[in-house]
Amino acid sequence: xxxxxxxxxxxxxxxxxxxxxxxxxxxxxxxxxxxxxxxxxxxxxxxxxxxxxxxxxxxxxxxxxxxxxxxxxxxxxxxxxxxxxxxxxxxxxxxxxxxxxxxxxxxxxxxxxxxxxxxxxxxxxxxxxxxxxxxxxxxxxxxxxxxxxxxxxxxxxxxxxxxxxxxxxxxxxxxxxxxxxxxxxxxxxxxxxxxxxxxxxxxxxxxxxxxxxxxxxxxxxxxxxxxxxxxxxxxxxxxxxxxxxxxxxxxxxxxxxxxxxxxxxxxxxxxxxxxx
Numbered sequence: 148x149x150x151x152x153x154x155x156x157x158x159x160x161x162x163x164x165x166x167x168x169x170x171x172x173x174x175x176x177x178x179x180x181x182x183x184x185x186x187x188x189x190x191x192x193x194x195x196x197x198x199x200x201x202x203x204x205x206x207x208x209x210x211x212x213x214x215x216x217x218x219x220x221x222x223x224x225x226x227x228x229x230x231x232x233x234x235x236x237x238x239x240x241x242x243x244x245x246x247x248x249x250x251x252x253x254x255x256x257x258x259x260x261x262x263x264x265x266x267x268x269x270x271x272x273x274x275x276x277x278x279x280x281x282x283x284x285x286x287x288x289x290x291x292x293x294x295x296x297x298x299x300x301x302x303x304x305x306x307x308x309x310x311x312x313x314x315x316x317x318x319x320x321x322x323x324x325x326x327x328x329x330x331x332x333x334x335x336x337x338x339x340x341x342x343x344x345x346x347x348x349x350x351x352x353x354x355x356x357x358x359x360x361x362x363x364x365x366x367x368x369x370x371x372x373x374x375x376x377x378x379x380x381x382x383x384x385x386x387x388x389x390x391x392x393x394x395x396x397x398x399x400x401x402x403x404x405x406x407x408x409x410x411x412x413x414x415x416x417x418x419x420x421x422x423x
Contacts, residue, residue, distance in 0.1 A: 155204035156315065157324055158340065163197055163312025165344045169305025176298030185294040186303075192287040193307035199280030206273035213384040213407060217258050218274035219281065220376065221251040221414045226282035227366055234286060235363045243420050250417035258410035289358055289366055297359040301352070378415075381407055 181189060206215045225247065256271075291300040315321050357369050385404070 154324065155201055155208055156318075156321070158204050159197060159201045160312045160315050160321075160325060161340055162200055162344055162347075163308045165341075165348070166305045167309035168348075169302045172298050172302050176296065176302060178302070179299060181295060181299070181303055185291060185300075188287050188290040188294070189300070189303045189307050192284055192291055192304055193311050195280045195287065196284040196304075197308060197311050199277055199284055202273060202277040202280060206270070206277055209273065210267070210270045211384070213381050214258055214270060215274055215277075216376075216380050217254070217407075217410060217414055218271065219278045221254050221417065222275060222278040223282050224418065225251060226279055227285055230282055230286045231363060231366050234290075243423060247417045247420040250413055250420065254410045254413035254417060257413065258407055285358065285366065288355060289363060292359040293363075297356060300359070301355060378411060381411055 203215070203219070206219075288300070288304070291304065295303070316325070354369070358366065361369055
């Protein structure tokens, strides 16, 4: 999608607007005004979530998706672990944590290597900042659910996401980008955006519900269990690049396949150590 129309700011706007569909949950949860402290965490959650989306889309527009997402996912559980320790002090940093961190960091470096024997610094920078923002959003979401029910928290986060992305309309020229005929996405691209947001929304809803259920000490584990997604991302991008390059094309060679496979195995191994 971003290869066809590389405009991360515009797609962040679309996703923010679509997240307001959480209001359909109101008949099931009612509508209650949150207290000041809850609203503070709701606002912070939306702020870092929207910023994280923008950084993620920017990274995917510039680099291969099968490089960006594994780096984000490898570093993110460690950041969630440290942030959870910082906010709640529920789990000391153990030898396993340090070992997992080292393995995940190594995997992130391996998967970001280009032709030269050096990692792509811009790729690492975009991915690490994205990982930090997403990790913060998960911690802040848990803060919300400690004070609000799952449905109430989800509704208000969706509303706040909408209000934040609407501020994009004050950026000079953005209205033309968002609503102009030349810059508006075509029908196929728009359908792809809607489908992507639907699938991603279901995944985010499931993970958010899991976060609302577990104690804060298990937050990093819930996040780490998503590690299996990197295998699917790699296989899907490999499939499309080989058979449908007009839809999604990434550089594929025997060396790249081996490189990414080793990195993914290290990521899975690191996540297993983190969970144990």
